[in-house]
Amino acid sequence: MASTEEHQHPEESQADTESSVSASEYEEARILSACERHDIEELRVLAIGPGGFLSDQLRSQAWPVLLGIDANEIINGSTEASGSWRQLPRHRDEEQVKLDVDRSFVYYPNDNSQAQLDEKKSELSDLIKQVLREQPYLCYFQGYHDICQVLLLVLPAGLRAPAMSRLSVLRIRDFMLPTLAPAIVQLRLIPDLLRAVDESLFQHLSRNEPYFALSDTLTMFAHNVQRYSDIARLFDALIAREQVFSIYVFTQIVLRRRDELLEHEEPDMLHFTLSKLPPDLDLEAVITEAALLFDRHPPESLRSWRHISSASVLKTTRDPKALSRQSLRDGQELFKKQVRELRWAERQQKMVQTVWANRTLLFTILVGVGAIYLRKTPAWAGLAAWMTRFIRN
Template identity: 70%
Template structure:
């Protein structure tokens, strides 16, 4: 019954926000509704408000909405000015050298009005934030671009909430990217051609000459690596945190669909890859979000071929399908899913190595099999006939 009531609220809000404009009264009313949903931890309503024009409107409101969506208990941090420094005594994480290199080249696009001293302090805070998350969750593997996500959280959230929010995002929402290799991330990319094929088979066929690796940078970093305007990335984070994890792939697919004419001007695979790996400078974030939501509704992930055959049941795309569920999961749940995915990766690697060894030694293996068979079935001439047939026909 509780969820039915929330559904009624959302239906009511659709009439209020279906075409939100910039007048003060509309913004004030929407702000009131967001803050009310935050106070009641009503994720269902926040999900709709995040998609509607303007998202959560301001960083002041995001400081309340994002923790709710990530399941951060703000009361646990009430009164804190800074987080605990106990992480500094923990063992060094294996990836800290790479963290330092990435932090040194952070804050490229924003903020653009800081003094060198202010920027230096932000980089120091960013380094501490990333290092704390990794030392407290040492099983996670750092990936290049993780710092792009962290810097957005650093700019929006107050210091006491940052590490907890990033730890939950890392373990429960972007865990696929923090495994020992990128196989789960690549599996996610396979969904993009499926989405494109469902909407525009001709465009999908045109792009089939290249692998969907062009989307890796944006999907890994929640678009934070390539979006150059702070207001745009903060707005985009509103919806990516509010919707299930697979939604970022629909956002990317929608961007591709909007570039259809431009893409058909290129035939060379290298040029197609280059074009798709860079976001257009004039990207209309609001329109992309609205259209991506419609795209998701028309072609939900369970209708996609790769969803059924390529995405692990332990992938965040499936374990974080319901944001309300992931918000109440704890870090131990994320660790357990990580271990399951890690076992799957090791099994896949072992199987691949075994197949390569078998193929490389196929002549010897078959000779042994035929020899053993000839000994065991010494009165069955079929074995010698099999050997004389296999060799001339090019099997060995």
């Protein structure tokens, strides 16, 4: 029997094509209109919808709006400021930047000559060094170059450094602190989400600390996603949504791999599997499902949310409109607050370690003081002797 497609009239096929083109043109018009109006809410909706912002041409207009950049003002004033960053002192991490840039552009673009790739590496090096020299308090991390190369490929030259500066200071600031401790704290949200959605999968993975998610969340998935079209599409959603959305994306990827993960019992094998993204990952479905997961289980409902610093990007980007109004100076002040919190936590930890290391001596002193105070009653002496034996053991 002939299929329905074989009996389709030419005019029907033409109508379908025209309808498809019309739908595409309509979505493009919506994106452009939202960009012109700086309508962040509309862009957030479009970023989650099928195809996201559809093309790099549209992304180059949408991403700056979402990052709080006035593209026209920057482009008009970029000529006179061009190159001035080169006169600034070198950043302490520039040697590591060079090593990472040398091994950049591994997966994409794959249609460039060696000379073109060398030129892109030179541009990438300049982009990273400009951001770090202009914000010298930031600490470079390995994988930062993966994020930068995506913005470099999408945005025009004049917008790259301003966009990457705001992304660094206001969106991924937690990863550019002197320690990755805040990044580790963020990962605790993943088990919380798994527990809320799939108790059996949570129990299966509970033997593993969620360090397997560090590479993907740290680099906005740019280190492991190998197709340029996929990472550009994913960046639409990650830039449009709250910073914590990357946690939901990773969790949704884990949920989609449920059957595969339940086949492994060994913690090492589970960690290896979870630290690699599957090559056939349906990112479009992941983004849609992650958005639904966010709506059903917002971050405030997760137990570990209360351990997140109020200065963390997870909380300072919770309101996307507020983010667009934040300045680089605001980000720097939040950075300083986070550093103070980290130093205080380190001092507390050292204090606890010191007390524990000297617990016998300190307890002996306590016993002596207590004995004097209580005039060394038999009951006190017996209790003190028992506690001394307990501490020493």
